[in-house]
Amino acid sequence: MSAVKRPFLIAFLASAALLALTACGSSSHAGATLTLYNGQHEQTTAALVAAFEKHTGITVNVRTGDEAELADEIMQEGSSSPADVFYTENTPVLEELREKGLLAPVSPSTLAAVPSRYDSVQGDWVGVSARVSVLVYNTSQISSSQLPSSILELSEPKWKGKVGFAPSETDFQPLITTIIKFDGLATAERWLKGLQANSKLYPDNETVVAQVNNGESAVGLINHYYWFRLRAELGAGAMHSALHYYAAGDPGDLIDVSGAAVLSSSSHQADAQKLLAFLVSREGQEAISHSHSYEYPLRPGVAPAPGLRPFAQLKPVPMTPAELGNGHQALALEQKLGLL
Amino acid sequence: MSTFASTAPLASRWTRAWSGRRRWPLVSAIGAAIAAVLVLLPLVFLVVEAQQSGWGEVRHLLLRHSVAVLLWNTVRLALACTALCAVLGVAGAWCVERTMLPARHLWAVALVLPLGVPDFVVGFGWVSIDPALHGYLAAVMIMTLSLYPLVYLPVAASLARIDAGLEEAARSLGLGPWQTFWRVTLRQVRPAVLGGCLLVTLALLAEYGAFEIVQYRTFTVEIFTEFKLGFDAAAACSLSLVLVVLSIAALGGELALGGRGRGWRAGSGTRRSAPRVALGRWSAPVLAGLAAVAGLALGVPVGSLVYWMARGSSTTLPSASILGALAHTAEFSAAAAAIATALAVPVSALAIRHRNRVTVLIERLAYLPMALPGLVIALGLVAFSVRYAFALYQSSLELIVAYAILFLPLAVVGVRSAMAQAPAQLEEVGRSLGYRPTTVWRRVTLPLIAPGLGAAFALVFISAATELTATLLLHPTGVNTLATQFWAYTSELSYGAAAPYAALMVGISAVPAYLLSRRMSTLAQSERTR
Numbered sequence: 063m064s065a066v067k068r069p070f071l072i073a074f075l076a077s078a079a080l081l082a083l084t085a086c087g088s089s090s091h092a093g094a095t096l097t098l099y100n101g102q103h104e105q106t107t108a109a110l111v112a113a114f115e116k117h118t119g120i121t122v123n124v125r126t127g128d129e130a131e132l133a134d135e136i137m138q139e140g141s142s143s144p145a146d147v148f149y150t151e152n153t154p155v156l157e158e159l160r161e162k163g164l165l166a167p168v169s170p171s172t173l174a175a176v177p178s179r180y181d182s183v184q185g186d187w188v189g190v191s192a193r194v195s196v197l198v199y200n201t202s203q204i205s206s207s208q209l210p211s212s213i214l215e216l217s218e219p220k221w222k223g224k225v226g227f228a229p230s231e232t233d234f235q236p237l238i239t240t241i242i243k244f245d246g247l248a249t250a251e252r253w254l255k256g257l258q259a260n261s262k263l264y265p266d267n268e269t270v271v272a273q274v275n276n277g278e279s280a281v282g283l284i285n286h287y288y289w290f291r292l293r294a295e296l297g298a299g300a301m302h303s304a305l306h307y308y309a310a311g312d313p314g315d316l317i318d319v320s321g322a323a324v325l326s327s328s329s330h331q332a333d334a335q336k337l338l339a340f341l342v343s344r345e346g347q348e349a350i351s352h353s354h355s356y357e358y359p360l361r362p363g364v365a366p367a368p369g370l371r372p373f374a375q376l377k378p379v380p381m382t383p384a385e386l387g388n389g390h391q392a393l394a395l396e397q398k399l400g401l402l
Numbered sequence: 403m404s405t406f407a408s409t410a411p412l413a414s415r416w417t418r419a420w421s422g423r424r425r426w427p428l429v430s431a432i433g434a435a436i437a438a439v440l441v442l443l444p445l446v447f448l449v450v451e452a453q454q455s456g457w458g459e460v461r462h463l464l465l466r467h468s469v470a471v472l473l474w475n476t477v478r479l480a481l482a483c484t485a486l487c488a489v490l491g492v493a494g495a496w497c498v499e500r501t502m503l504p505a506r507h508l509w510a511v512a513l514v515l516p517l518g519v520p521d522f523v524v525g526f527g528w529v530s531i532d533p534a535l536h537g538y539l540a541a542v543m544i545m546t547l548s549l550y551p552l553v554y555l556p557v558a559a560s561l562a563r564i565d566a567g568l569e570e571a572a573r574s575l576g577l578g579p580w581q582t583f584w585r586v587t588l589r590q591v592r593p594a595v596l597g598g599c600l601l602v603t604l605a606l607l608a609e610y611g612a613f614e615i616v617q618y619r620t621f622t623v624e625i626f627t628e629f630k631l632g633f634d635a636a637a638a639c640s641l642s643l644v645l646v647v648l649s650i651a652a653l654g655g656e657l658a659l660g661g662r663g664r665g666w667r668a669g670s671g672t673r674r675s676a677p678r679v680a681l682g683r684w685s686a687p688v689l690a691g692l693a694a695v696a697g698l699a700l701g702v703p704v705g706s707l708v709y710w711m712a713r714g715s716s717t718t719l720p721s722a723s724i725l726g727a728l729a730h731t732a733e734f735s736a737a738a739a740a741i742a743t744a745l746a747v748p749v750s751a752l753a754i755r756h757r758n759r760v761t762v763l764i765e766r767l768a769y770l771p772m773a774l775p776g777l778v779i780a781l782g783l784v785a786f787s788v789r790y791a792f793a794l795y796q797s798s799l800e801l802i803v804a805y806a807i808l809f810l811p812l813a814v815v816g817v818r819s820a821m822a823q824a825p826a827q828l829e830e831v832g833r834s835l836g837y838r839p840t841t842v843w844r845r846v847t848l849p850l851i852a853p854g855l856g857a858a859f860a861l862v863f864i865s866a867a868t869e870l871t872a873t874l875l876l877h878p879t880g881v882n883t884l885a886t887q888f889w890a891y892t893s894e895l896s897y898g899a900a901a902p903y904a905a906l907m908v909g910i911s912a913v914p915a916y917l918l919s920r921r922m923s924t925l926a927q928s929e930r931t932r
Contacts, residue, residue: 135784
């Protein structure tokens with residue numbers, strides 16, 4: 063019997079020793095260091111941070127997580143937050159922090175690097191990159207003549223059983239918010255009800271695009287970059303789907319922005335502003351184009367990844383990220399209909 | 403804090419127990435107190451957080467019509483899954499421990515291994531095979547296949563130690579083999595079955611990853627949604643209070659059903675192991691059944707990982723970190739397993755050797771965190787450490803303690819069963835021979851419960867190595883674990899790059915799972931040959 067328990071005894075003692083080591087071992091870096099809370103896709107951030115570190119010699123500690131979780135941590139941490147910069151996939155979470163007074167003003171030259179409609183109205187966060195809401199469709203199930211010109215058509219009975227979307231994704235509420243703004247709350251609710259009746263619900267956009275590609279759903283509501291990423295993973299030969307852009311100005315044709323902000327609690331304000339400036343600099347924006355994240359850089363004159371429809375050719379609905387607010391009205395509507 | 407008034411009898415009992423003639427060993431009392439404080443810490447901050455949104459808002463959240471749906475979804479899933487896990491766990495354990503099953507050592511390992519496959523990998527594997535898979539039945543199937551080892555393990559251990567005498571007596575009194583099984587064998591292992599079922603129910607209440615993938619909405623899924631979309635920690639915490647109530651119901655239910663019964667023996671002689679049953683013409687169907695369970699529970703997720711790895715990856719993320727992630731995962735999990743096991747010893751020792759209301763309450767308390775999603779426990783710890791222990795905030799130590807709290811129930815189950823089976827008389831003999839309590843502990847108790855400690859360590863290690871949601875919130879900045887890296891890659895759609903991380907998670911969990919099953923079978927053998 064002793065032969066059997068020995069491995070466990072050894073494991074137990076070894077881990078006790080490890081624990082002791084863990085408790086005492088925390089290293090600190092020399093030189094300037096920033097802490098970046100990263101809610102953006104890690105891929106994009108890794109490329110940006112590497113370029114920034116090379117460019118400035120400032121070390122960046124990256125804490126990657128779900129943006130809502132990071133935002134909650136920032137709110138809990140308050141004035142003692144270790145975070146200097148917060149970089150997110152969506153703006154509602156930045157608006158939430160702005161409303162709570164946790165963001166420092168972004169330096170005017172950084173704000174000026176991208177079109178002002180993609181920045182915070184108050185100047186508390188800057189837009190970094192963008193993606194556009196599109197319809198992905200399975201090319202063997204839907205012909206291009208059947209495609210809707212407006213996202214509002216997807217609530218019609220003829221789409222029954224054909225649609226897939228992810229009601230709990232952060233990319234979905236902005237669509238509801240936009241429809242509320244342009245067509246009113248009643249229309250938005252009717253639309254959402256119809257869409258719900260027509261659709262299969264998926265946990266996230268990654269699943270939506272994969273399921274449309276598989277033919278599980280005929281069409282799906284996503285942002286364009288999920289399709290490009292799936293193509294990068296599977297290879298063009300395995301793609302049985304394509305992207306459809308809604309008509310110009312349609313509420314479905316929405317630009318979602320990824321943004322960044324400096325925390326007002328940061329004790330490295332100057333360096334933090336440098337990081338923000340770098341994100342929207344030509345070099346930073348090109349790093350985004352080359353990172354295979356398939357997002358649109360927002361700085362004018364920087365080309366997106368090859369294969370993307372040029373940003374200037376997009377004819378989105380005139381809705382700014384700031385107008386999207388924190389999205390609580392859209393959430394309430396989803397909750398009312400039992401989508402969340 | 404009007405609850406203080408109602409704890410007054412407990413407090414007096416506490417002092418009575420302390421000053422009474424059965425004095426608790428001081429070390430045990432301190433250890434159990436630490437365990438109780440650690441368990442209560444996140445729970446207290448949960449209530450504090452929930453209160454922040456105001457009770458009116460809490461009431462509004464809890465009385466929404468969708469809450470009824472969530473409650474129904476959660477309860478019907480818990481009932482079906484727990485029942486199925488009980489059947490699968492008992493049947494599997496009986497086949498391995500009580501029949502002349504061919505290659506049973508192999509089966510003993512294969513049936514435990516699914517425990518080492520993280521829930522999100524299981525869900526991911528199934529959905530890769532059948533994208534249409536979602537809803538109630540999918541959730542029941544996936545969770546049954548990943549949780550039944552929690553019943554299998556204690557029942558197999560218990561079956562291996564059953565005394566032959568009772569069954570023989572039953573047979574000699576005219577009961578048939580089936581009747582003997584139902585009325586004697588099953589009754590003997592009932593505490594093990596119920597203990598396992600309790601763990602299954604609690605784990606189901608807290609499950610998130612798999613349900614998110616198969617689109618099945620339980621309370622925990624709702625808590626995540628509320629938190630991630632509404633940025634509303636307070637709402638998430640209020641909804642978690644429902645989970646606390648549900649888990650208290652499960653804990654009470656297990657007590658009421660007699661989960662704390664003890665085994666009986668015929669006569670006072672040395673325990674004799676029961677003989678194994680020849681399977682005969684049942685061999686083929688039993689083997690097919692076991693192969694199906696192992697194949698579905700293990701083959702599907704592992705198969706999909708192999709498929710994704712073979713497809714290759716297209717990620718542009720730096721890939722150097724895999725060894726670092728492995729080292730961190732092993733380090734954090736092992737440390738957490740050591741702490742949880744160490745805490746489980748006093749909790750179990752007091753609950754068994756000094757059974758009274760306080761010690762049983764502490765033991766029951768230790769189960770609560772398992773029913774709460776890792777996210778919620780982590781939120782509680784964040785709230786605590788930000789305010790009162792900022793040095794701990796985002797430290798490895800805090801993450802390790804979080805794991806220890808989350809998986810303390812698994813450690814308690816392992817230690818408790820060993821402690822219950824170690825005869826107290828032996829310790830008394832030791833003391834009567836004039837040994838000091840510490841010597842008795844070292845030379846008598848420890849060797850007796852060592853297998854239980856091993857089981858506790860292994861169970862906690864496996865669970866911690868695959869934990870994701872608390873890890874995302876608490877990990878030290880810049881430190882990745884296998885689970886967080888897997889998550890990062892899959893959220894990039896880089897399944898090929900994600901798969902090796904999941905495979906390593908399964909790999910490092912397989913080691914303790916293997917040792918766990920080996921330990922049990924060797925133990926049973928040594929008893930048999932004794």
